[in-house]
Amino acid sequence: MESLEEIKARVEASVTGAAVEIVPNDAPCQQRSLRVGREKAREVAEFLRDDPRLRLDYASNATGVDWPDTVTKQKVKVKKQINGVEQEVEETLEERKPGCLEAVYHLYSMALKQGPVILRVRTADRMQGVHLPSLTPVWRGAEFQEREIYDLYGIVFDGHPDLRRLLMWEGYRHHPMRKDFVEPDDYEYEPTPHDEVLEKAKAHYPADGGTQGGTA
Amino acid sequence: MTGSYSTNEFLAVLLLVAILFPIGPLLAAWSWAKFMCPAKPGPHKNAIYECGLESKGDAWVQFRSEYYLYALIFLVFDVETLFLLPFAAAFKGLPLGAFAAMLFFLLLLVEGLVWAWRKGLLAWK
Amino acid sequence: MIDEGLRNELSKQGVVVTGFQDLYNWGRKNSLWPMQFGLACCAIEMIATAMARFDLSRFGSEVFRNSPRQSDLMIVAGTVTKKMAPQVVRLYNQMSEPKYVIAMGACAISGGPFKQGYNVLKGIDRFIPVDVHIPGCPPRPEALLHALITLQEKISKETFTGPGRPRHLDPNAPSEFPIPVCGPDDLTPPSNPEVWRPPTMVRED
Numbered sequence: 343m344e345s346l347e348e349i350k351a352r353v354e355a356s357v358t359g360a361a362v363e364i365v366p367n368d369a370p371c372q373q374r375s376l377r378v379g380r381e382k383a384r385e386v387a388e389f390l391r392d393d394p395r396l397r398l399d400y401a402s403n404a405t406g407v408d409w410p411d412t413v414t415k416q417k418v419k420v421k422k423q424i425n426g427v428e429q430e431v432e433e434t435l436e437e438r439k440p441g442c443l444e445a446v447y448h449l450y451s452m453a454l455k456q457g458p459v460i461l462r463v464r465t466a467d468r469m470q471g472v473h474l475p476s477l478t479p480v481w482r483g484a485e486f487q488e489r490e491i492y493d494l495y496g497i498v499f500d501g502h503p504d505l506r507r508l509l510m511w512e513g514y515r516h517h518p519m520r521k522d523f524v525e526p527d528d529y530e531y532e533p534t535p536h537d538e539v540l541e542k543a544k545a546h547y548p549a550d551g552g553t554q555g556g557t558a
Numbered sequence: 559m560t561g562s563y564s565t566n567e568f569l570a571v572l573l574l575v576a577i578l579f580p581i582g583p584l585l586a587a588w589s590w591a592k593f594m595c596p597a598k599p600g601p602h603k604n605a606i607y608e609c610g611l612e613s614k615g616d617a618w619v620q621f622r623s624e625y626y627l628y629a630l631i632f633l634v635f636d637v638e639t640l641f642l643l644p645f646a647a648a649f650k651g652l653p654l655g656a657f658a659a660m661l662f663f664l665l666l667l668v669e670g671l672v673w674a675w676r677k678g679l680l681a682w683k
Numbered sequence: 684m685i686d687e688g689l690r691n692e693l694s695k696q697g698v699v700v701t702g703f704q705d706l707y708n709w710g711r712k713n714s715l716w717p718m719q720f721g722l723a724c725c726a727i728e729m730i731a732t733a734m735a736r737f738d739l740s741r742f743g744s745e746v747f748r749n750s751p752r753q754s755d756l757m758i759v760a761g762t763v764t765k766k767m768a769p770q771v772v773r774l775y776n777q778m779s780e781p782k783y784v785i786a787m788g789a790c791a792i793s794g795g796p797f798k799q800g801y802n803v804l805k806g807i808d809r810f811i812p813v814d815v816h817i818p819g820c821p822p823r824p825e826a827l828l829h830a831l832i833t834l835q836e837k838i839s840k841e842t843f844t845g846p847g848r849p850r851h852l853d854p855n856a857p858s859e860f861p862i863p864v865c866g867p868d869d870l871t872p873p874s875n876p877e878v879w880r881p882p883t884m885v886r887e888d
Binding site for chain 3: 518
């Protein structure tokens with residue numbers, strides 16, 4: 343199979359306006375992925391599926407990633423006027439980068455027995471701009487996977503034929519796989535708690551040290 | 559020896575046993591249930607079973623008319639068989655006219671069967 | 684009721700003496716029909732118990748009924764998710780009296796290895812009364828048979844009147860348990876206080 347650079351070049355040549363970049367991977371598997379801008383994601387997907395040299399017709403997996411807002415602090419030496427004397431003062435600059443959500447697709451080719459090519463599509467932000475074009479019309483296998491991503495991360499896929507919650511129930515308010523998800527507090531009884539579970543359970547212990555109870 | 563007893567006494571015993579034999583266990587079951595199985599109904603307990611979900615709508619389904627027609631045709635031919643039974647039992651002693659009359663009876667009913675067949679009532683849709 | 688020595692003597696002579704209560708309990712405990720309720724991996728062990736090697740039907744659990752109305756015993760085998768919990772409680776309600784529950788496996792007892800999951804109900808005994816708990820992940824078929832025998836011993840100790848009454852003869856026992864509703868954050872209510880109260884723990888710090 344051709345390398346990711348070649349695929350990127352051909353995608354950019356074929357789909358105008360597609361913002362494609364290669365995401366490096368430092369892990370031992372060295373599995374790099376293609377990140378595509380969400381405006382042209384559907385066209386890029388159709389190109390990947392229909393191109394005779396790629397024929398990536400099988401979306402084996404679709405999953406989501408939550409990139410939370412990051413705050414990076416940088417210490418910078420700045421010349422400042424303090425009481426009339428020019429001094430060099432160290433200041434900490436806070437750079438706040440907004441986070442986003444990302445959908446990752448693993449694509450294989452059943453016709454040409456090649457793959458995988460990993461496709462990533464990012465949303466605008468984590469609040470209101472969580473819409474992405476749905477790739478279910480391109481690969482049918484992404485139908486339930488995108489429902490799961492909607493359920494657990496909150497990415498809304500435009501063009502999905504049946505976007506409902508899959509694992510959690512209708513009417514559930516939260517998206518459990520987000521980094522800022524707070525679990526409901528039902529850790530009343532823990533026989534052998536430790537670490538963070540102990541912290542959660544302690545909130546239910548009586549403060550004055552009640553009687554040692556047996557089973558309910 | 560049954561000489562000194564009349565038939566009526568035996569009949570009386572038979573009637574008594576015939577009434578008590580089914581009624582006895584029924585009474586026993588009813589009184590056991592009254593004391594040992596107190597009713598514990600509840601709105602969810604009596605609701606229609608649908609694998610743990612709330613049932614939408616009735617449990618009544620539309621009755622298929624094929625069942626009714628099947629039963630009707632069965633009834634007709636069963637009664638015909640019933641009439642054929644004494645004829646078959648007394649076949650050897652009957653004159654030819656009786657045979658002809660029975661054949662006429664049979665042919666009438668066969669005509670009914672042919673009518674049902676032509677109407678498509680014997681095919682289950 | 685009758686002296687054990689006398690009973691043994693009589694049975695040696697071929698006379699069996701029993702009481703109404705023993706007969707009633709004996710009939711009930713040896714014919715517990717389970718309801719098919721395999722939710723997850725413990726269901727495989729339950730199926731294995733029902734098959735030829737560890738035969739469950741020799742204890743009277745001949746058939747696994749599909750309908751709760753025809754079964755006496757609900758073996759909750761597997762993780763109960765919060766989405767499934769209302770259905771479990773509704774099915775338990777729809778079983779006819781007398782009914783018993785075995786919580787099989789760590790997940791049904793307290794949430795098990797998936798206790799920290801967002802969709803896992805931390806034990807089915809939060810909503811329905813459980814008679815026997817089987818620890819294990821999954822418990823071996825012998826463990827399920829041991830649980831069934833334990834339940835049979837529990838049934839044989841039940842009395843018609845008094846505090847040892849089974850639930851179906853007790854007019855104070857509720858006829859059905861409230862079904863939780865899947866609310867916006869969690870199940871509403873998260874547990875049934877009449878059925879389950881967390882034991883009071885002592886803070887060690």
